[in-house]
Each structure stands twice: as C-alpha cells, then as structure tokens.
Amino acid sequence: MRLKSYTAPSMAEAMHMVRLELGVDAIIVSTQRAAGGKGVRITAALEPSDVEEAISEMLAEAHSTPAAEVVRDALIEHGLPARLIERLVNAVHTNAIEDAETACSAALEAGFTFAPLPDHGAPRPFMLVGPPGNGKSMVVAKLTARSALRNRRVGVITADNVRAGATEQLAAFTRILQIDLISARGPESLRRAVENATGQYDIVFIDSPGLNPFKLTDMEYLSALVEAANVEPILVLAAGSDAMEAAEIGEAFGTIGATRLLATRLDTTRRLGSIMAAADAAPLMFCDVSATPHVANGVTPINAATMARMLLPAPLQTPRAKSAKTTTEASL
C-alpha cells in the first residue's frame, strides 16, 4: 500500500476511519476539503517512504508547467539523480520562462558554474587528473594544440611515470607541435619542473597517471603531486557511466582540490546524467568538453545554453534513438 484517502463529513469522522483501517501508526500526508466542498478528505500512509514519495509527487504536480515538464522528461531521459532533477525543475518553475530551452539554460546557470579553461595564459599550471583511461593525455594534447595554434608558449609536463608508454603517447603529439615534453617522476620532481617552467611559458599543462579514486594510496599520491607544485587540478571524466558512480568519483577528486570538470567522449554517449551528477556532488565547475578522439578542434568550451541544447530533444529532428549524430555532437 502507498497512500489511501478517506472522505467523511467531519475531520473527527475522517480521522476515525483512518485509525480504524490503518491503526494508530498511520501518517497523515494531507487534509483537505472534499470534492465539491462538502466534508473533509484525509490522505494517509503507513510507511515513511510512501510519505516522502507522495510529497515529491505533490511537489512535482505543483511545479508542472509545460516548460518544466519538457525539462523534467529530458533530465529523466539523461539519467540524472532524482534530487538533482527536482532542483533543476524547481528552478525552471521559479524562473517562469515559457520557452523550455531558455528556461533550462537559466536553471543550469543557477545550478552550476561554467568556467571554460583559458587558451592564452594562466598563472597556475593545469593538471589533468582522473580515473584511468578517461582521456587525460588526449586532453593535454588537445589543450596544448589549441594554445600553440594561437601562438602561445605552451609548457607540457608529464607526471605519468606509471603506465608503460604514457610518455611516448604524449611525445608523439608534442613532437608534431615542436614542443619539448618535460618528464617529472614524483611530487618533488614535479615541483622542480614547474619551478623551472615559471616565466618561460604562457600556459602549462600537466598530464597525470590514471589513479583509482577509491584507493587511499592512489589519492594520497595525487594529492602530493597537486600540493608539491601548486597546480589547478581539472577532473577529466568520460560521460556515459552510472550517475551514482560518477558522483562518487567527482567527490573523490574534489577532495584533492579538483575545481573543474572536463567531460570527454560526448561523441560516444547520449546521456549527460553522470557528468552532471559528478559536477554537482563534488562540486565542480564545468569547463570544456571533448566530443572527438582527434586532437584538432578537440575541446570546446561549454556554457549553460549549449548544455541546455544537449539536454533537450532537438525540435523537428528524427527521434533521439534514430538520429545519426548524438545529441551532443549536434549541439556543440
């Protein structure tokens, strides 16, 4: 049983019916005038979880505008956690904008921070961190290429001396760009490398080893790298995984100081729930996204408007499941 309603001429009689059928432990969810204004209608439940669900449903009904419904359906489709959906839908309801895309964009603006990475220069080096295989080294190559093409002096350091072939993977790109790849082995070596780079470059990117967010020694090692060189850690996370898992990964990298989230593999996924859950849980600012395995034009800044376009179904397009391009590719 979830909820049951009882209608009687008076409150006392309705309460009597509730107690008779559900017993003294019944939880009163709502009391209201019965339909037609005659008598009283009490809604009650036995389980606290039923009450919580009923309240969410009542709130959802109260927040049901056409724009809010479009946004809610889209967020459910994208697999966001329920509480995040409620928060964003409430924001849509509050901003009272009729157009769903504009309303969604305003809600995202209120709920998240968007701070794209600079391509011209930065006072602190950026260190790309994250779980193994999520695209850190490719992001370093992409960011390096982007700044180099704008004639900036780019310093590239790899602190990944864990995976065999990691240095050579990155060197293959830096060679083409005629940039020296600096290798650092451990926190002290990274500190020296960053110190030597200071003043020589407009912007510095650091690759890091793929580490396990749920293994204490891995995160301690990463924390030591971050602190030794006073870098800004950017979490690189591939989209498309389980939202709860991603939220825990986001939190873990948030604790070592990650500030922004750079989402990858948006070309091979259709749902943004996991990256949104990660950014919300840590919390992390959204910066750029990657929707290609190639280095050229490899990263694109993201803002609330582009994210809203990615989330909502495109009007007058073939249904999501049949479209040749992912929603993301089409929106970027």
Ligand SMILES: Nc1nc2c(ncn2[C@@H]2O[C@H](COP(=O)(O)OP(=O)(O)OP(=O)(O)O)[C@@H](O)[C@H]2O)c(=O)[nH]1
């Ligand atoms: N399709 C697609 N593939 C990507 C994207 N970003 C990275 N990849 C691919 O993902 C794979 C792993 O990328 P890496 O950059 O080596 O990942 P990593 O995080 O450095 O991996 P480790 O150093 O082993 O932890 C490579 O085959 C990349 O080409 C993307 O946005 N889209």
Ligand SMILES: [Mg+2]
């Ligand atoms: Mg790597």
